[in-house]
Amino acid sequence: MxxxxxxxxxxxxxxxxxxxxxxxxxxxxxxxxxxxxxxxxxxxxxxxxxxxNAIARMLITQQSGIIAVIVSSRANVNYPEVLSQLNKSISQRQKRVLLFTLDSSDDLDELLESIWTFQVDGVIALAAHFEERSLEQLAQHNIPVVLYNRNVPEANANSVCCSHERGIKQLIDILHEGNHRSYLIISGPEDSDVANERREIASQYLTQLGYSDTPIVYGDYSYESGREALARWLKNNNLPDAVICSNDIMAIGVIDELRENMKLSVPDDVSVVGFDGVSAASWYSYQITTIRQPLEQLTKAAVDILMERIENPDSPPETRVLVGKLIAGNSTKPRG
Amino acid sequence: MxxxxxxxxxxxxxxxxxxxxxxxxxxxxxxxxxxxxxxxxxxxxxxxxxxxNAIARMLITQQSGIIAVIVSSRANVNYPEVLSQLNKSISQRQKRVLLFTLDSSDDLDELLESIWTFQVDGVIALAAHFEERSLEQLAQHNIPVVLYNRNVPEANANSVCCSHERGIKQLIDILHEGNHRSYLIISGPEDSDVANERREIASQYLTQLGYSDTPIVYGDYSYESGREALARWLKNNNLPDAVICSNDIMAIGVIDELRENMKLSVPDDVSVVGFDGVSAASWYSYQITTIRQPLEQLTKAAVDILMERIENPDSPPETRVLVGKLIAGNSTKPRG
DNA sequence: TATTTTTTTGCATTCGAAGTCATTGTTAAT
DNA sequence: ATTAACAATGACTTCGAATGCAAAAAAATA
CATH class of the missing domain: 1.10.260.40 (lambda repressor-like DNA-binding domains)
Structure with a gap:
C-alpha cells in the first residue's frame, strides 16, 4: 500500500x-x-x-545499455553455456542482457520489432536462422548485430564462428589415414544451419577423398536420436568403419547403442567421431575423438565485435573464424 | 550517418x-x-x-514488463536449462527476461540496486544465496521475488523448490533396505545452500538409521571433483557400501573413477546414487539411481507465483514444494 | 425536439534524468 | 589591477508515451 x-x-x-x-x-x-x-x-x-533511474536515462540518452540475445529454441546443446558466458562478459562491460527466444522462423519480424522498441544497443543471435532481410531491418534502425556460429558470407554481417570446415576435415583426415574405408554420417536436424554446414562439409570432403555417396541419416542432436539413427541404419545396412556425428551428444548415443544393443566395441569394431568438445565427451566411458569449440574465445570475440560497433557504428562488418582444437580420444583407432 | x-x-x-x-x-x-x-x-x-517506444512507456507507467533473473555463477549444472525454460515461460506472458549474474555474495546489494533501477516487475533468483535483509530490500521497493530451489522458511518469501528431504530419504531408504551398511557422502561446495541442505539431510537421516558420523568429502559439483573426492577418500579409507553424491555429475565422476582407477564395478562392488536426474544420468554407461527434479513444473510454478504477485501485490507469500521422481537405475543393487 | 447519458477526443501535464545555453565564479595571464 | 580563459552552476527544454480532466460528439432517453 x-x-x-x-x-x-x-x-x-x-x-x-x-x-x-x-x-x-x-x-x-x-x-x-x-x-x-x-x-x-x-x-x-x-x-x-x-x-x-535507468529507464529515464535510457529515454533521454537514446541508449539503453541493453544487449538483446536471441536464442533459437532449436538451440544446440551447448548454447546454455554460451549464454552464461555471454552474460558474464556483457555484464562486465556494464551492459545487460535481455533475452529473447525465437520459436519458429516466421515470427522473427515481430521479434525484431519488439527488440527495436527496447532501443537495445546491440543484438547477438545464437544460431538463429537469419534471413538477410532481417539483418537489413536491424541495420535500418542502426542496431549492430553479431551472429554466433552463423556464417552468412554473402551478407554484410558481423559474425563469429568456429571453423566447421577445418575441424571436420581434421577428423576425417584422421579416419582416412587410419584406413577407414566406409563411412556413415549422422547429421543434426535439417532445419539447423550449423548441422547442414557440418554435414555438407563432411559429405563433400569424403567425396573428394574418393568415398562418394556416403550415406546420411538424421537425428536431432539428442542422445536418443543418435541411438535411433544408428539402429535404423544398421537394420538394413552393414556396419561402416566409422561414424561421423554432427555433435558429441549424438556420438555418445551412437557409442551406447553399439555397445548395448549391437554388442560391438568402440573403437575396436567401429570408430566414432563427434563435434563440439562438450564435457561429457571426455568422460572415461566415452573419450570421444572430437573438435573442441573454443567457446570462451568465441563469446569474447562476439562481445568484442559488438561493443566495437556500438562505440563506432561505422566500423565495417567483420567475420571472425576461430579454429577448434582436435581432441584425439579413444573412440577411434586405425584399421587393419 | x-x-x-x-x-x-x-x-x-x-x-x-x-x-x-x-x-x-x-x-x-x-x-x-x-x-x-x-x-x-x-x-x-x-x-x-x-x-x-517501450522505454517511454515504462517511464510513465512505472512498469517495465521486465523480470530480472539472477543466476549465481556458482550455479548448479542444470540451471542453464532452467533458464531457457524460464525465459520461454516468461516470454509467453509478454514479459522479458533481464539477466543478472551474481559473482560473490557481497555485491548482492549493489546488484539489487541495479535491478531496482530498471523498475523490474519482479525477480526470480536461481539458487543465489539471499539474506533475509536483501529480501526486505526488494520488498521495500514493492518488487515481488520468487526464490528457485532456495527455501527460506523463516522469511516471508515466495519460493519453489524440489523436496530434497523427500528425495534423499527415498534414495537412502533404497540403500538401507538393500543392506548397505557403510556410507560415504560426497557433497557439493560449502557455499552452495542446496548442497548444504542435501548433505545435512543425508547425514541426519543416516544418523537416524543408526549410521552416525558418516564421512563427508567435498566436491564442487563437477565431474572431475567427483573423481578426485572419491580418490582422495579411498587413499586412506576402506570402500563404503554406497556413495551418496549431491548431484548426478559427481556421481558419474565417482563411477568412472571406480571403474577406471580402482578397477571396481558399479553396482557389484559399490552402489552410487546421485541427484537431479540430468539426461546423462540415464545414459547406458551410467544409469544412475537418482531423483529427477521436476524442472518444468518448478519453472512453471515459479513464473505462476511471480505473476500472481505482480498482478496482486497483496497475495501472501507462498512456498511450493514439488516432489521429484525416483529413478531406479543400475548404479545400485542390494548387498549380501 | 429537448435532455440526459455515454462515449470520444484533445489539451496539458507527467514520468526522471540529461543536456543546452547563458550566467556567475574562479584562476591565469598580461 | 585588468583582461582573458575557463570551470561550475542553474533555468529550461527534451526524450516519447500515458493519463486526468474537461469539452465535444454521439447515442440513448424522455
Missing part, C-alpha cells in the same frame, strides 16, 4: 541545496562538478538511497 | 489527423477509441512503421 515513493534527482537536489542538473552531472561519468558539490551530492544521495 | 529518426506517436497523430493521445489509446489495450480512429491510426502506424 504505502508504495515508497521513488527518490528522484530533484529530491536529492533540494536536500543538497543544488540544482537537478548538478545531481545529474555528479552521476554522469566524465561531467564536471566541483569537488564540493560532488561530495555533498553523493553524501545526500547515499543517505536518501538515491540511484539514477 | 543518416540515423533514421524514430517515428513517434506525434508523427502518426499528425499524419492521421488525430491527437497524440488518440494514438496512444489505440495502442493501449483496454482503452477506448472509435472504430474509425482506431482503423485510421493503425493504418497510418503500419505505413510509417510505428511501434510504441
Amino acid at each position: 504505502s508504495r515508497k515513493k521513488r527518490v528522484t534527482s530533484y529530491d536529492v537536489a533540494r536536500e543538497a541545496g543544488v540544482s537537478q542538473s548538478a545531481v545529474s552531472r555528479v552521476f554522469r561519468p566524465g561531467f564536471s562538478a566541483s569537488d564540493k558539490t560532488r561530495e555533498k551530492v553523493l553524501e545526500v544521495a547515499k543517505r536518501m538511497g538515491y540511484k539514477p | 543518416s540515423r533514421k529518426k524514430r517515428v513517434t506517436s506525434y508523427d502518426v497523430a499528425r499524419e492521421a489527423g488525430v491527437s497524440q493521445s488518440a494514438v496512444s489509446r489505440v495502442f493501449r489495450p483496454g482503452f477506448s477509441a472509435s472504430d474509425k480512429t482506431r482503423e485510421k491510426v493503425l493504418e497510418v502506424a503500419k505505413r510509417m512503421g510505428y511501434k510504441p
